[in-house]
Amino acid sequence: MIITGRDQNKLTSAKKLYPSLVTIKSDVADETDAVSLFYDVKALGGIDILYNNAGVGVKPSNLGISGSKHLENAIYETNINYFGVIRLNNLFLDMLKSRPEGAIINTTSLLSYVPSLQEASYSATKTALAFYTRSLREHLRIIKSTLKVFELLPPLVATELTAGRDEKKMSTEVLFKG
Numbered sequence: 001m002i003i004t005g006r007d008q009n010k011l012t013s014a015k016k017l018y019p020s021l022v023t024i025k026s027d028v029a030d031e032t033d034a035v036s037l038f039y040d041v042k043a044l045g046g047i048d049i050l051y052n053n054a055g056v057g058v059k060p061s062n063l064g065i066s067g068s069k070h071l072e073n074a075i076y077e078t079n080i081n082y083f084g085v086i087r088l089n090n091l092f093l094d095m096l097k098s099r100p101e102g103a104i105i106n107t108t109s110l111l112s113y114v115p116s117l118q119e120a121s122y123s124a125t126k127t128a129l130a131f132y133t134r135s136l137r138e139h140l141r142i143i144k145s146t147l148k149v150f151e152l153l154p155p156l157v158a159t160e161l162t163a164g165r166d167e168k169k170m171s172t173e174v175l176f177k178g
């Protein structure tokens with residue numbers, strides 16, 4: 001298994017816990033990083049499953065009150081949550097299509113169905129991703145590709161992303177046990 005992320009310290013900690021992991025520092029919002037990741041993964045023999053998990057949400061703000069951060073925050077979220085997925089899928093598509101059991105997993109959110117007032121632009125990025133995911137699946141079916149496309153819709157889980165929220169959260173352990 002190969003994992004990626006922007007923070008080398010997090011990758012090093014994960015590697016300490018699970019020594020068989022391969023870690024590659026890479027930012028999905030950065031085209032050069034993404035291309036370099038593709039060639040590194042190819043050199044390692046390629047992958048069967050691309051799991052697009054990277055996602056960010058910025059602190060909520062009232063969009064009805066002019067603010068210098070509205071556009072900046074929305075661009076930051078969209079570059080990672082939406083364009084980041086399209087960027088990686090596009091790079092890895094031919095590799096994944098060549099695999100007998102290739103798959104793409106895109107991580108959307110319940111907030112892609114129920115827009116969050118508090119996290120309005122985060123919700124919007126996840127809705128865009130959900131629509132793209134369904135279209136990609138259908139387009140692959142039309143061209144008779146065996147590549148599968150899954151949409152993972154996590155509930156509210158206690159992670160760094162949700163650290164500032166007071167609502168009841170599921171632990172990561174419970175989520176993975178099912």
Ligand SMILES: NC(=O)c1ccc[n+]([C@@H]2O[C@H](COP(=O)([O-])OP(=O)(O)OC[C@H]3O[C@@H](n4cnc5c(N)ncnc54)[C@H](OP(=O)(O)O)[C@@H]3O)[C@@H](O)[C@H]2O)c1
Binds near residue numbers: 028107156157
């Ligand atoms: N937690 C929830 O309640 C919840 C609910 C629904 C959906 N989700 C979705 O689940 C996914 C995982 O979120 P999480 O809750 O586990 O949040 P998290 O603990 O903050 O983890 C986010 C992960 O994404 C990576 N990441 C962020 N930006 C990146 C970038 N530009 N390039 C590469 N990696 C990047 C982070 O690594 P670095 O910081 O090292 O880059 C980190 O490993 C996200 O897509 C999120 O939207 C979460």
